[in-house]
Amino acid sequence: MLYISCFLQKKGLFLLYIYIGITVFFAGMTSLNAADTWADWRPVYIQTVDISNGNQNLNSNISAIAKDKQGIFWFGTAGSGLIRYDGQHADILRYSSSYNLSLPDNVIHSLAALPDGGLLIGTDVAGVVRFNPMDNNFYPYPATGKQYLGSRIYAIVPDRQGGYWIGSDIGLSHIDSDLKHTRQFFVFCQDNGTCSSQTRAILQEKDGSLLLGTDKGLVRYSPDNQKFTYIHFKTSAQNNIEGIRALYRDSKGYLWIGTASSGVFYITLDGKLHQPESLKQDSPFIRYHSVNSFVETFSGALWIGTRGGGLLSLDRKSGKISFIHQNEAAPENLDTDSIRAFYREENGNIWIAAGDNIAFYNHENDHIFTFNNSGISSKSLADRNVYSILVGRYKQIWLGLGNGQIDYFDKKQGFIRHLRSKGMASGEGVHSLVELGDGSILAASKGLSLINPRNLEVSPYSVPDLPENLIVTNLLYKNNILYIGTPEGLYIYDIKNKKTEHLTHTNSDSNSLANNRILDLAFHDNILAIATAKGLSFYIPKNKKFYNIFHRNDNINTIPNDYIAALRSAGKILWVGIRGGLLKKQGNTLSVVPMPESELFCETIQSLINDTKNRLWIVGSSTIAAINPKTQKIDQINRHSDSDKMIYYRDSAAIGADGEILLGGSNGLTVIPADFHPDIIPQPKAGLAITSVKFNGNELPYGKIPKEGQPLNLPSHAKNLLIRFSLLDYGFSRQIHYSYRLLGQDSEWLNLPAGSVPFVIYSHLPAGHFTFALRATIPGIKQPILETHFPVNVEYRWYEYRFVKIALIIILVLFLYDLISNQIRKLRLMITNKTLELQETNLRLKELANTDELTGLLNRRAFTEMFEKNCAQFSKTKDQFSVFILDIDFFKKINDNEGHLAGDAVIQYIAQKITENIRQQDFAARYGGEEFVIMLPNADMETTCQVASRIGNAISEKPVPYQGREIPVTVSIGVAVMKENDDANSLLERADERLYMAKNQGRNRVSS
Known part of the structure; x- marks a missing residue:
């Protein structure tokens, strides 16, 4: 009996496994045939738009949104004026007390774009204002007489004849198509000026009738009889709806009515009024908040904007409502709960006036989305960090998360089961998941945990000789053998025989494991490839041997570096991801895959995976690329949205049931549909445009900014030119790089730095005809996706x-x-x-060249030249002449005692006495420091001695005056007369001998 019981128990368990397998299999088959099995799981990405202007934050209580004919967005604010936004730049226009034609009121309730590129602006106290783009001025409509439209303008709605309906604090008015004539249609005001109600919302029907949402109820205007009537609902429990703030007709024809505090109503095609319980005033969704606006998404959801209650999304098929509201843990969602207005573009993208900022919803979102624990619904992960992914044999999805948590996906049933590891594993991330032969799931964190797929129970899994507290990074299961990668080497566990082998690196053994830190495992040609932090190892299970490949500094043909991060076996090719590159092993050849210039390949490749179309996906730390198997072309994916929030984790990639690519990272699970083609470049739905022009500091009116092909005509004095530009496809999902060129000035294309605000400044432009060219490119793509040209004409000056x-x-x-x-x-x-x-x-220079600077007498060079000339003539003419040398007695003592300046004064004094006592035909020179020489033509010895004595007496008789005191000075003089056999040297030598005789005889005398 016991045996039969055990058999039935085992048989029952076996049958249960078959039942679960068949159920999951057909669920998987159903998923494969489904159009989009992730449709119910896609989060709503709403991004806050940065509309700051330099250091000035312009996000200030956005209240209205409009888009002009060029594609520029205008945002009205409740106190900060009007903002013009082109996707890259923001300009703000405010009230100015110094300018009469400025915006008259900074509080704006409504906006409407005009065909000429201008705007109608509904203000709080200044009525309706028209913005003229041809001069950038604001022109209020007259506020007197029959043209009065009201002070507070809540709604501006175009009619079908080019005019505009105006809803205000006085009722309903109209501006004719000429934008000049106005009429009052329906006024709530009494003769005493008091107004009993206000028109908050206007809806023009297809038949030309109007529906007005007022404080007192819903009013219909019939163009046939030109009468206004309140709509009452006699067949409903709700007779009248007061405090109407929003009216919206959806694609099914239902009329939606938003109120100030009574919730949301809708009227069906049969005219009946309905109010679901979930949309009543006291429901947990409405909570008496004012309902300001409605919009319908491309997917058919109805969005309800509330003031204080966030954004509600209504699924009209199921009637379910979900919150899209402020959530600090989900930065991709709204950061406010106050929704003032919606604006839906023709392509389905939606702009949201979300309290203190603008938010943007891109309904396409590049077809790639990220699923995380945003907390906005029950369909969220237990943790934002996805470290590992496993798609089981029946296509169920398991996610290894942070803190020992594991999530199990059932996409078809629409639920997630949150599991948690026990013991030490509960505090560590789940780094790897593997499915064993019996269908159970093994999770690697601190040690191993086993998940029972029947009851989803998690229990520790013991492997002999594997430390319980060891962090396991990789798991690989094959033929009942479990390969366990850790930071301390490779463990090989034979599940059947319960034996464990521990393989590590040994320094003395070159054939051991390359390094103990294991980063990835993969089987290729029945050989285990092991990625380590220092080299690539291959383990042959048959002979239990390793052979390794390392980087070698002395050989450029080896692998670029030893950090092997990811492995992927695909047919005959083993792909190897390393730090900053990709390797390809085919047969015995290991080669480096040529990489394009891209930021991806400056990162470590974290994961490699082949999809159902045989494309190899390369996952870096924050970027993704794919290799086309036919062309071998590498296409990089640049996600415009939330790409800066995601860091992809190592070896966290898998292929889902529908062929989708699943990538784990720091912000959840990224899902890339199987039909996504990274090599197909999306075409922008709008073009490149010049959005602002300034020359010499003066801004060109917005209406005069040229469109593509139109000329930009500048005056001759336009010395400084600033041009701002932008791609006006706000939902374009790829990163855009801009480049520009002014043909005739720039020799080549100039690239703007990535992420910089696109504008260019030219200084001192010459007169002439130029062409300003713009390009928009996607990183990794050589050819521009857009290029446009604008003629630029700088006027000639009259003289040019x-x-x-x-x-x-x-x-x-x-x-x-x-x-x-x-x-x-x-x-x-x-x-x-x-x-x-x-x-x-020349004469003066000659004199200067021949003159002693201190005394003014001849210098030695000039005297020598003249003296030698006279000596040479003596031999011919025999004309007698003489010479004497004068030297100052004890001149060194004078310098030592009185100073050198006093010595200079003595020399100058003696030179003066010499000049005063020689003849006009005589020549005197300063021959040395304190030595003078005088030549006397036609003079004998007697005459010469008389002159010399006269000079000596003149010097000795009167001391030299210097700075209030007297310096006594005497001189010694040696005289010589030219003889028959003399020459210049012999004559001077004889005079010098006589000088020394005078010195030896007591000085202050003449010796001849």
């Missing part, structure tokens, strides 16, 4: 015209001829004068 230039040249030639003639005459006169001046200068 050709006929003016010719006349000026003729006048200039005549003027130059006359000027040159005069200049020639002046030059000749100047040459004559300069010649005379030069002669005089």
